[in-house]
Every structure is written in structure tokens, then in C-alpha cells.
Amino acid sequence: MSDQLIFSIEVFLNGLMAGVLYSLVALGFVLIYKASGIFNYAQGVMALFAAMTLVGIMEGQVPFAGLINATFGTEVRNFGWTVPAFAGIALTVGVMIVLAWGVHQFVMRHLVGQDPIILFMATIGLAYFLEGVADLMWGSEIKTLDIGLPMGLNETIDRVTYEMFGYGFFIDNLDIVASVIAALLVIALVLFAQYTKQGRAMRAVADDHQAALSVGIDLDFIWVMVWSVAGFVALVAGVMWGAKSGVQFSLSLIALKALPVLMLGGFTSIPGAIVGGLIIGVGEKLFEFWVGPLVGGATENWFAYVLALIFLVFRPQGLFGDKIIERV
Amino acid sequence: MLDASGDGYITEDGRKIGGVVMEMRNITLRFGGVVAIKNISFDIREGEIRAIIGPNGAGKSSMLNVISGFYVPQEGEVWFRGEKRPPMKPYEVARQGIARTFQNIALFEGMSVLDNVMTGRLTHMKTGLMAQAIWKGKAEEEETANREVVEKIIDFLEIQHIRKTPVSRLPYGLKKRVELARALAAEPKLLLLDEPMAGMNVEEKEDMSRFILDVNDEFGTTIALIEHDMGVVMDLSDRVVVMDYGKKIGDGTPDEVRNNQEVIDAYLGVAHD
Numbered sequence: 333m334s335d336q337l338i339f340s341i342e343v344f345l346n347g348l349m350a351g352v353l354y355s356l357v358a359l360g361f362v363l364i365y366k367a368s369g370i371f372n373y374a375q376g377v378m379a380l381f382a383a384m385t386l387v388g389i390m391e392g393q394v395p396f397a398g399l400i401n402a403t404f405g406t407e408v409r410n411f412g413w414t415v416p417a418f419a420g421i422a423l424t425v426g427v428m429i430v431l432a433w434g435v436h437q438f439v440m441r442h443l444v445g446q447d448p449i450i451l452f453m454a455t456i457g458l459a460y461f462l463e464g465v466a467d468l469m470w471g472s473e474i475k476t477l478d479i480g481l482p483m484g485l486n487e488t489i490d491r492v493t494y495e496m497f498g499y500g501f502f503i504d505n506l507d508i509v510a511s512v513i514a515a516l517l518v519i520a521l522v523l524f525a526q527y528t529k530q531g532r533a534m535r536a537v538a539d540d541h542q543a544a545l546s547v548g549i550d551l552d553f554i555w556v557m558v559w560s561v562a563g564f565v566a567l568v569a570g571v572m573w574g575a576k577s578g579v580q581f582s583l584s585l586i587a588l589k590a591l592p593v594l595m596l597g598g599f600t601s602i603p604g605a606i607v608g609g610l611i612i613g614v615g616e617k618l619f620e621f622w623v624g625p626l627v628g629g630a631t632e633n634w635f636a637y638v639l640a641l642i643f644l645v646f647r648p649q650g651l652f653g654d655k656i657i658e659r660v
Numbered sequence: 661m662l663d664a665s666g667d668g669y670i671t672e673d674g675r676k677i678g679g680v681v682m683e684m685r686n687i688t689l690r691f692g693g694v695v696a697i698k699n700i701s702f703d704i705r706e707g708e709i710r711a712i713i714g715p716n717g718a719g720k721s722s723m724l725n726v727i728s729g730f731y732v733p734q735e736g737e738v739w740f741r742g743e744k745r746p747p748m749k750p751y752e753v754a755r756q757g758i759a760r761t762f763q764n765i766a767l768f769e770g771m772s773v774l775d776n777v778m779t780g781r782l783t784h785m786k787t788g789l790m791a792q793a794i795w796k797g798k799a800e801e802e803e804t805a806n807r808e809v810v811e812k813i814i815d816f817l818e819i820q821h822i823r824k825t826p827v828s829r830l831p832y833g834l835k836k837r838v839e840l841a842r843a844l845a846a847e848p849k850l851l852l853l854d855e856p857m858a859g860m861n862v863e864e865k866e867d868m869s870r871f872i873l874d875v876n877d878e879f880g881t882t883i884a885l886i887e888h889d890m891g892v893v894m895d896l897s898d899r900v901v902v903m904d905y906g907k908k909i910g911d912g913t914p915d916e917v918r919n920n921q922e923v924i925d926a927y928l929g930v931a932h933d
Contacts, residue, residue, distance in 0.1 A: 532775075532779060533782060535768070536771075539769060539770050540767065543766035543767060545750040546750060546754055546766065547783070547846065548751050548752075548782055548783040548846070
């Protein structure tokens with residue numbers, strides 16, 4: 333087998349792993365968009381916020397320490413304890429649920445029935461607000477997130493591929509874990525949506541508000557639930573991404589990568605978000621590998637957007653999105 | 661004959677009608693300066709088919725929306741099953757046992773017929789999220805029980821052949837029937853039908869009339885319906901409220917209403933001299 337092909341396989345696998353993370357972020361978008369028609373620009377910041385909160389809680393940081401010290405002239409930094417990863421995640425989930433409730437109660441509830449563009453603007457505001465709150469609560473320095481996930485080279489794959497091709501693939505353990513967790517998350521979400529009362533109600537709300545009300549569904553409750561689930565998905569994405577490249581502001585920018593993913597997969601399709609993420613992940617890595625050297629590299633910055641643009645021209649509803657049919 | 665003095669009455673075809681289920685007392689509803697409903701009172705009794713009729717714009721749909729909680733009237737009281745109802749959201753009204761259909765059909769277009777009808781059972785599902793997550797025993801039993809009710813209704817309304825069809829693919833008349841099925845699945849204490857025959861051809865209208873009568877007969881469901889087609893209503897209903905320009909201009913059996921001069925004027929127009 334030629335070297336080029338062997339390298340391509342490795343690049344493909346790594347692309348798949350990167351794609352999983354795109355899928356996770358895109359999934360958060362789809363959940364909220366389906367249920368409430370809101371394009372949540374803040375999804376990426378929610379991932380950042382969740383990751384920062386998790387680090388802060390685990391390290392026993394005092395929230396709003398900077399603010400407290402500046403106001404009262406104190407010198408508090410830490411509670412002096414550390415919280416184990418499991419408890420930290422549970423507490424962070426709690427914080428994300430409170431956040432979901434707050435977002436709905438103070439912002440979205442008052443905007444029900446407004447134009448999509450207004451809802452979109454509200455989420456942009458929310459994104460900047462959340463970013464500020466996250467900095468204020470936990471400080472703006474780059475943090476490392478370690479919840480004990482396996483990291484580094486997977487030696488089994490390295491050895492097996494070395495025996496097969498005479499060249500060991502470099503696959504990060506973290507990426508494998510991320511893929512498995514993402515797959516479990518998606519299965520759980522699908523089971524939840526298909527088979528539970530709340531899931532059924534969620535699908536109903538996504539389909540028709542008025543009809544949902546008439547069968548006794550509390551829209552407010554469902555919306556808070558959806559934002560909570562999206563918050564949880566953001567937490568998972570934030571943890572994976574944060575463990576990989578540190579918890580820092582750039583984490584919120586992965587939200588922008590989710591946009592082309594959604595254009596490929598369709599804004600209303602959960603399988604679309606998954607497949608779209610994988611295509612973008614694989615596509616940009618392979619493109620960089622094959623075409624990158626010819627055009628001076630750095631194609632990963634724009635490849636996803638150009639691909640999305642092509643999709644917009646030929647299939648605007650995405651791969652799995654609802655068909656756009658205009659009756660005349 | 662009407663015997664409003666007692667706890668009910670016997671209809672012309674010999675059905676026994678029970679006590680008052682729902683009572684509207686002096687309802688007034690305004691939108692800004694426009695008065696949609698002016699000081700209207702009437703009641704709905706257990707087991708009866710009660711119609712609200714009137715020309716377009718008379719305020720019939722507004723009245724139905726007041727009953728189902730979509731509108732909150734500025735004045736007046738709503739009494740349901742002997743208790744005064746505080747202002748409620750539509751989903752709370754639904755949970756009290758009032759199901760409805762919509763004039764313009766509000767179905768879950770992306771779901772199958774079966775799933776649509778199943779959503780009608782949501783108010784009857786009690787098992788918590790954790791129990792469902794484990795998905796054993798109670799949750800399973802509940803699901804099975806709900807499915808039985810739903811299948812019975814699907815059979816009853818003769819929509820077995822489209823159980824698995826996505827609603828978006830159905831023709832208008834069938835959609836109306838699916839919506840009725842979903843409302844029935846809630847086993848409502850009061851069923852509200854907003855123009856169940858609007859936009860139908862004669863044959864579909866006859867089918868729908870038959871289903872409404874059968875539902876009332878078979879399940880003993882109390883039904884309040886809105887219609888502007890006088891003919892259909894008169895054959896169907898036990899008692900009729902007639903509205904015009906937001907006011908009640910008649911209330912009684914179809915025969916009484918038909919001979920009411922004000923009603924005749926409203927429908928046929930009256931010469932102003």
C-alpha cells in the first residue's frame with residue numbers, strides 16, 4: 333500500500349475524531365432550534381461557560397472572587413478544597429439547569445412569537461453576557477481541565493497499524509473517549525425523545541406550539557428542559573474540547589464551526605448534525621492533507637465554509653433537513 | 661322537552677342529559693377597543709351536544725378560546741364541574757379534562773397518525789422520568805394501557821389504515837378526523853370542536869356528523885361545537901347558543917332557535933326601515 337494512502341487513512345481517522353466534537357456542538361444548536369425555532373448563537377459560549385464552571389468547581393475557586401476582592405478589599409481566591417470530577421460534573425449540570433431556567437425566564441419567555449431574527453439577536457446578546465459572566469466568575473486566564481480522561485497516544489492502535497502497514501497511526505486516546513461518549517449521548521437523546529413522556533412532549537412542541545398546548549403540554553417547562561439538555565450537551569462538548577486544548581476563550585469559537593456543519597446536515601436534523609460534523613471533520617483534514625501543500629496550507633480555516641457555501645447553492649435544506657416546498 | 665329546572669333533561673331522541681358541566685357567567689372579552697364577546701352566559705350539560713352558532717365574526721371562536729383558556733376574558737366567570745375556574749393557561753385547562761380541535765387543524769405534521777393520537781394521552785401519563793429511564797414495570801404498563809385506549813379510538817374513527825402514515829401526507833378530511841382522535845384520546849370531560857366541518861364536501865360532512873354523534877353516544881362525551889352552517893348543527897345538537905356581533909341572541913333547542921325572530925334576522929338579514 334502506498335504511503336500516501338496509509339497517511340490518508342490516518343488523517344481520515346483523526347478527522348472523524350475532530351468531527352465528533354463539531355457534531356456535539358451542532359447537536360446543541362439543533363435541539364434548541366427544533367424545539368423553539370431559536371438559532372442559539374450562544375451555544376459555543378455555553379460550552380465555554382460549562383467548562384470554566386467545571387474547572388472552577390473542581391479547583392474549589394471562589395466564584396466572583398475578583399469582584400468580591402475589589403469590593404471588600406479581601407483576598408479570597410480558593411475555598412481550599414478540591415471537588416472530585418464526578419461531583420464537579422453533577423454540580424455543573426445543576427448550574428447549567430439554573431442557567432437554562434434563567435435564560436428562559438428572563439429573556440426568551442418575553443420574546444415568544446417574535447421574528448426569528450429578534451430571537452437570534454437576543455442569543456448574540458446572551459453570548460456576550462455569558463462570556464462576561466464566565467470571566468467575572470472564574471477569571472479569564474487559560475485553565476487546564478483534567479477530569480482523568482485517558483490522553484495521549486493509543487498504543488494498541490499504534491502497534492496494530494505498525495504491524496499491518498509498517499507505520500503506526502497516531503490516534504489520541506482522548507479522541508476515542510470523546511467519540512464513545514458522544515455516541516452514548518446521541519443514543520440517550522434519541523431514546524429520550526422517542527420513548528419518554530417528556531421526549532414526546534418535546535417533539536410535540538417542536539412541531540406545533542398551539543397543538544402542544546391543547547394536549548396539556550406546559551411550553552415553559554419544555555423550553556427550560558430543552559435549554560437544559562442543550563446546556564448538558566454544551567458541557568460535554570466543553571469538557572472534551574477543553575481537555576484537548578485548554579479551557580480558554582477560543583473554545584467559544586467552535587460555535588462558528590458548527591454553522592457549516594448545520595448547513596450540511598440541516599438545522600432540524602439530529603442525524604444531520606452528526607453526519608455533518610463528521611463530514612466537515614474528515615473533509616477539512618483530508619483537504620488540508622491533499623490540497624493544502626499545493627495552496628500554501630491553512631485550508632482548515634476556510635474549507636468548512638466553502639463546502640457549506642456549495643451546499644447552500646445546491647441543497648439549501650442540507651442533507652437531512654426538512655424539504656423546503658413553497659406552495660403557490 | 662327542555663326541563664332546565666331539574667338536574668337534567670331528556671332529549672327528543674330519549675337520551676338522558678345530566679347536570680351542568682361548564683357554565684359561562686357574564687363573559688366579556690375585549691381586544692383593545694374591540695368587544696369580541698359582550699356579557700354572554702350559557703351552560704353546557706353532561707352528555708349533551710351543545711352548539712354555538714352565528715354568522716362569521718360573531719365571536720364563536722373567541723368563546724371557544726375562552727373555554728379552552730387561550731383567551732382570558734376581562735369580565736365574567738367560568739365555572740367547570742361546580743368550581744369557579746381561576747385564570748388558567750391552555751395547558752392547565754387541557755389537564756383539567758377539556759380537549760379541543762382547531763378550525764385550521766393543529767396537528768403534529770411531522771409525526772405519524774399513531775404518534776399524534778398518543779400525544780393526546782400525555783395528560784394521563786404519570787410515571788416520572790427516572791422510572792421511564794429504567795423502562796420497566798410501571799412505565800411499560802402505563803404505555804400499554806395508553807396504547808389500548810388509543811387503538812380503540814383509532815378503530816372507532818376508522819383510521820386504522822393510516823396509523824403509520826405521517827400526518828403531512830393526509831388529505832384535509834382525514835386530518836380533521838385525526839385531530840378528533842387526538843382530542844378523544846385524552847378522554848375529555850368536555851370536548852370542544854372548532855368548526856369540525858369547515859371546508860368539507862357533503863360526504864365528508866356526513867361522515868363527520870356521524871362520528872360526532874357516535875362519539876357522544878358510545879363514550880358519553882360532552883361536546884360543544886362551533887359551526888356556521890345552520891343545517892348541519894340543527895340535526896346534530898341538543899341545544900344551541902346563537903351569537904351575533906358578540907352578543908347572545910338565542911339559546912334553546914334547535915326548534916326553538918329556528919323560530920326565533922332575532923336569529924332569523926341575523927341569518928337572513930333584516931330590512932331596516
